[in-house]
Amino acid sequence: MSDRMTRAEVERSLIALGSSLEYPPAPPIAPAVTARLLAERAAARRPAFPGLALWPRRRILLLAVAGLILLLAGTAVAARLAIGAIEIRVIPTPPASTPTGVESGASLGRRVTLEEAQAMVDFPVVLPEALGPPVEVHVAESVFSSRVVVLVWEADASHPRIEGTSWSTILMELPGSKEPLASKEIMAEITLQAVQVGSHDAFWISGPHQLSLLTPEGEQRFTVTGNVLLWEQDGTTLRLETALPKAEAVGLAESIG
Amino acid sequence: MTDWVEGRPLEEAGLIELAKDGDVQAYGELVTRYRDLAFRTAFLITRSAADAEDAAQDAFVKAYYALERFRARDSFRPWILRIVSNEAKNRLRSARRREGLALRAAEDRRSGDAAPSPEAAAIEVETKEALLRALGGLKENDRLIIAYRYFLELSEAETASALGIRPGTVKSRLFRALDRLRDRLPAERDSREPLEATDE
Numbered sequence: 140m141s142d143r144m145t146r147a148e149v150e151r152s153l154i155a156l157g158s159s160l161e162y163p164p165a166p167p168i169a170p171a172v173t174a175r176l177l178a179e180r181a182a183a184r185r186p187a188f189p190g191l192a193l194w195p196r197r198r199i200l201l202l203a204v205a206g207l208i209l210l211l212a213g214t215a216v217a218a219r220l221a222i223g224a225i226e227i228r229v230i231p232t233p234p235a236s237t238p239t240g241v242e243s244g245a246s247l248g249r250r251v252t253l254e255e256a257q258a259m260v261d262f263p264v265v266l267p268e269a270l271g272p273p274v275e276v277h278v279a280e281s282v283f284s285s286r287v288v289v290l291v292w293e294a295d296a297s298h299p300r301i302e303g304t305s306w307s308t309i310l311m312e313l314p315g316s317k318e319p320l321a322s323k324e325i326m327a328e329i330t331l332q333a334v335q336v337g338s339h340d341a342f343w344i345s346g347p348h349q350l351s352l353l354t355p356e357g358e359q360r361f362t363v364t365g366n367v368l369l370w371e372q373d374g375t376t377l378r379l380e381t382a383l384p385k386a387e388a389v390g391l392a393e394s395i396g
Numbered sequence: 397m398t399d400w401v402e403g404r405p406l407e408e409a410g411l412i413e414l415a416k417d418g419d420v421q422a423y424g425e426l427v428t429r430y431r432d433l434a435f436r437t438a439f440l441i442t443r444s445a446a447d448a449e450d451a452a453q454d455a456f457v458k459a460y461y462a463l464e465r466f467r468a469r470d471s472f473r474p475w476i477l478r479i480v481s482n483e484a485k486n487r488l489r490s491a492r493r494r495e496g497l498a499l500r501a502a503e504d505r506r507s508g509d510a511a512p513s514p515e516a517a518a519i520e521v522e523t524k525e526a527l528l529r530a531l532g533g534l535k536e537n538d539r540l541i542i543a544y545r546y547f548l549e550l551s552e553a554e555t556a557s558a559l560g561i562r563p564g565t566v567k568s569r570l571f572r573a574l575d576r577l578r579d580r581l582p583a584e585r586d587s588r589e590p591l592e593a594t595d596e
Contacts, residue, residue, distance in 0.1 A: 163439065168456060
């Protein structure tokens with residue numbers, strides 16, 4: 140009594156099969172694509188820069204994923220967004236209705252002294268000579284089980300306040316690899332410039348801009364009001380946010396060491 | 397710099413226009429919208445998650461630079477699918493190791509999980525496996541036209557675009573592919589016809 144399935148039966152079975160197929164989870168392709176496009180744009184502007192454009196695609200993707208994980212770790216507990224925001228920005232730039240100071244303090248991680256911070260991390264905490272001692276020091280845990288140091292300075296005559304924050308300068312120090320460097324800032328749709336901090340390749344992201352991240356819940360947007368300089372030196376990744384223009388910010392960065 | 401408004405995502409046409417003007421972020425939003433479809437399409441072709449990922453990524457980058465050739469009155473979906481398909485096929489030719497089976501049927505859900513859809517429940521595991529085996533034995537074009545129509549549920553026009561064939565030929569090609577699939581399926585319907593075969 141056996142005969143082959145009719146065409147209609149095969150079609151029905153295929154539809155049923157299609158509804159029960161499992162594909163590998165789709166990776167977050169968009170961050171990698173936008174990173175490549177921005178890197179290629181930056182490379183076209185300054186061909187000498189050997190940075191992102193030459194990185195293997197998959198590495199960029201991995202870095203983007205790393206950024207995603209960081210963000211998710213942060214958003215899981217809203218008040219501690221800063222851990223996830225490591226690569227987005229340190230201080231929430233809240234909507235106009237939200238008080239600035241209260242939230243930003245909480246979001247920076249644990250407040251400690253400079254000495255305590257140094258004892259908590261494996262890398263040397265560096266300071267810009269051009270500034271006095273930081274007004275606050277925070278240490279945040281990251282999902283890579285390494286700690287991130289965040290130093291902030293108040294505004295003064297020569298260092299204007301970053302709009303939306305209480306401070307003129309925010310310096311983040313991340314241990315080790317380049318991983319945090321590549322993930323998020325480069326996804327901003329604004330100007331991304333390749334610059335030099337001393338002999339180190341750096342990214343300059345200027346002006347208020349929005350950062351966009353893709354998460355399982357959808358796209359997350361953040362406003363960054365400061366200018367951001369990102370670079371790596373002596374095995375530490377540094378992220379300097381300031382209201383200063385590029386040349387002065389680079390000068391400030393070069394005084395770190 | 398952009399027209400983004402928090403909480404009000406732009407329509408697709410608007411995103412495409414922004415992307416044409418160099419707004420990479422707007423383009424990223426488009427990529428997000430088509431990510432799953434692009435990745436699955438590439439996976440059906442390459443049978444390798446890594447290749448599918450690279451193919452989809454390359455395709456979106458290429459598509460960005462080709463956007464000026466995209467006509468506003470066309471639909472973005474078949475356009476991007478065509479680019480993804482080509483990219484995945486290129487990768488197939490420069491092949492690395494392929495996963496044994498193109499597709500794995502979902503394991504039966506553990507008890508307590510959501511019940512399977514009626515469609516999924518209506519098909520026996522053996523039938524799924526037989527279908528997958530038979531599909532795996534088909535030539536690429538046959539396999540793809542079936543996968544596009546029944547798995548990705550593309551329309552005939554979209555299938556034509558993704559395969560780079562004329563829309564008028566989709567139906568006939570699909571029929572021939574289904575016939576070749578049927579030829580490869582074992583004839584084992586007896587167990588599924590209890591009313592005729594019972595010994596009451």
